[in-house]
Amino acid sequence: MSDTFARIEREIIRCRSCPRLVEYREKVAREKRRAYRNCEYWGRPVPGFGDPGARLVLVGLAPGAHGSNRTGRMFTGDASGDTLFEALHAHGFASSPEARGREDGLELRDCFITAAVRCAPPGNRPLRDEHERCFPFLLREMRLLRGARVYMALGRVGFDALRRVLPMIGMEPMPSASRFGHGTAFPIDGGRRELLCSYHPSRQNTQTGRLTRGMVHAVFRRVRRCLDGAS
Numbered sequence: 001m002s003d004t005f006a007r008i009e010r011e012i013i014r015c016r017s018c019p020r021l022v023e024y025r026e027k028v029a030r031e032k033r034r035a036y037r038n039c040e041y042w043g044r045p046v047p048g049f050g051d052p053g054a055r056l057v058l059v060g061l062a063p064g065a066h067g068s069n070r071t072g073r074m075f076t077g078d079a080s081g082d083t084l085f086e087a088l089h090a091h092g093f094a095s096s097p098e099a100r101g102r103e104d105g106l107e108l109r110d111c112f113i114t115a116a117v118r119c120a121p122p123g124n125r126p127l128r129d130e131h132e133r134c135f136p137f138l139l140r141e142m143r144l145l146r147g148a149r150v151y152m153a154l155g156r157v158g159f160d161a162l163r164r165v166l167p168m169i170g171m172e173p174m175p176s177a178s179r180f181g182h183g184t185a186f187p188i189d190g191g192r193r194e195l196l197c198s199y200h201p202s203r204q205n206t207q208t209g210r211l212t213r214g215m216v217h218a219v220f221r222r223v224r225r226c227l228d229g230a231s
Contacts, residue, residue, distance in 0.1 A: 008140050009047040012118050017133045021119035021126070025069050028120060033066045042072030048114030048141050049073055055110050055149040055227050056093060058084075059138070059158040061200060062117035062126055069120035071101045074113045075201075083201035083216060084154075091220040110227070112148075114141055116161040135161070142169050149193050150223050155200030156180045162195055182211070183219060194226055 016022050029043025046063040063069045067078025075081040076099040085106070088094035093111040096104070117126040117134045126134075142148075142165050151166070153159035159180040167173045171189050178186055186195040198211075198219045205211040 003140055003144060005048075005052055005141070005144060008137060008144075012045045012047040012137055015045050015118070018119065018130045021117075021121055021130055024122050025063075025065075025119045028065045028069055036066060036070055039070060041070045043069060044072070045118035046072060046074055046115070047118065048112060050108035050112035051110055052112070052144065053110075053147045054108070054112040054145060055147055056112070056152065056223055057142075057145055057148045057150070058111065058113045058152045058154055059162055060113070060115045060154040061124065061157040062115055063120045064124075065120040071099075073099070073102045074115060075099065076101060076104075076106075079203040079206065080201045083206055083211075083213070087213075087216045087220050090217065091224050093220075112141075112145055114138060116157050131161075135164075139165055139168055142166075150226050151188075151193070151195045152219070152223065153180065153195065153197045155198075155202075158200070159195075159197055166195070182215060183222075185222065196222060196226075 026043050029041035032039065032041060046068045060075065064078045064080065067081060068074055068076055071077035075084050081099045085094050085099045086097045088111060089097035093109055095107040095109065099106050116138060117130060118137060121130065138161060151162050153162050163174050166188060174186060174188065180197050182197060182199045184197045188195050196219060199205050201211060201216065
């Protein structure tokens with residue numbers, strides 16, 4: 001039976017393979033943050049979303065406890081999403097600069113967003129076995145995203161996940177000396193594709209100045225040049 005995004009999404013949403021993550025995501029959804037006390041939390045694993053024919057694929061770490069774990073959509077409803085979607089919209093990859101919830105009408109254009117782990121982890125730190133249980137979902141998505149030309153790692157965990165998964169979908173393994181760094185780019189698939197790195201747009205990175213708006217937009221300008229064929 002051939003795989004589909006709809007099948008992967010259904011399996012992700014009903015997954016209960018990691019007891020620690022199930023307990024945490026559901027506890028957060030019950031207790032809620034005071035600012036969202038009147039909101040109904042998603043409280044389940046979060047599937048990837050976007051354009052199935054996307055040439056740009058973004059891979060992050062995991063849902064935020066009061067962002068994606070509340071809204072049910074990647075990078076939606078928290079500060080990291082505010083930074084990311086503003087840039088995606090400015091460079092033509094999103095229909096709106098704001099992402100508030102699954103029913104807000106936002107659409108991704110030529111872009112797909114996913115993550116290494118699909119449940120909000122305590123302290124934003126999934127355990128090794130939790131990564132392993134989630135990895136097949138990422139692999140299945142990547143096998144369907146045949147049109148991808150630029151893979152963007154949002155943070156070191158996203159980079160490690162991409163470095164592992166790309167050889168499984170037919171790319172040559174990256175050199176062992178390859179290291180994550182903001183703005184670093186690696187040619188892959190004989191130069192026909194590119195893996196591009198960015199610091200994660202977390203509140204911690206943006207509020208400390210480790211990641212500025214200018215840095216985010218510079219990365220997406222490079223993406224646009226790659227996809228549009230500019231020198």
